[in-house]
Amino acid sequence: MKTGHDVIALPEQLIPFIIENIAHFQAFIENGERIVISIKPGAQMKIPVSADRVTHGTPPPRPKFAYTVKDRKNTPALAKRFGFSEPRLRVYKAIFNADPIRGIQSKDILRVTKLPHGSVQQILHWLRSREMITGTAMT
Numbered sequence: 001m002k003t004g005h006d007v008i009a010l011p012e013q014l015i016p017f018i019i020e021n022i023a024h025f026q027a028f029i030e031n032g033e034r035i036v037i038s039i040k041p042g043a044q045m046k047i048p049v050s051a052d053r054v055t056h057g058t059p060p061p062r063p064k065f066a067y068t069v070k071d072r073k074n075t076p077a078l079a080k081r082f083g084f085s086e087p088r089l090r091v092y093k094a095i096f097n098a099d100p101i102r103g104i105q106s107k108d109i110l111r112v113t114k115l116p117h118g119s120v121q122q123i124l125h126w127l128r129s130r131e132m133i134t135g136t137a138m139t
Contacts, residue, residue, distance in 0.1 A: 010037075021045055063137035066103030067095050067124065070134050079132075087115055091123040095133055103136065 010018075018025055024043035030036045039045075069092075076093045084092060090113040098104035104112075109120055127133045 064105055065135040066105055066138050067109070067133050067135050068098070068100060068103040069096050070131055072096075072100065074132060087113070087119055088123050088126065090115065091120060092127060092132070095127075105138075 018037065024040055024045050025037055026040050027035060027037045076089060076096050079092050080089055091109055094109045094112040095104055098108075106120060106124065109115075109124075110117060113120065115123075124133070124135070128135060
């Protein structure tokens with residue numbers, strides 16, 4: 001039977017909100033078949049965000065990566081002959097000169113090369129995409 005109202009099922013998470021704010025709602029039984037709940041005219045309230053979209057607490061920290069050279073045969077001198085730009089060569093040298101087991105973090109690459117953060121990130125991405133370095137998440 002058509003009532004002129006949109007008929008929707010209420011999510012379970014909304015029921016406690018309605019109960020807590022019952023003074024702002026009106027309810028009636030329609031045709032003896034269904035309960036109709038509507039907001040009273042002029043009621044001012046904040047509708048809660050659905051429970052599946054709410055995040056609780058702070059997000060987990062992003063992992064920090066340690067960068068190492070994939071093949072130690074590819075020395076900075078060889079990279080220079082390949083035509084690496086000056087900034088790319090500085091970043092590659094910093095990674096090559098780091099501990100080959102532990103690697104080097106980007107914050108240390110920034111300190112050693114004195115390049116801007118964005119440039120270092122772009123160069124790291126460029127080196128990874130050419131499989132010259134690897135980035136391993138630190139635990």
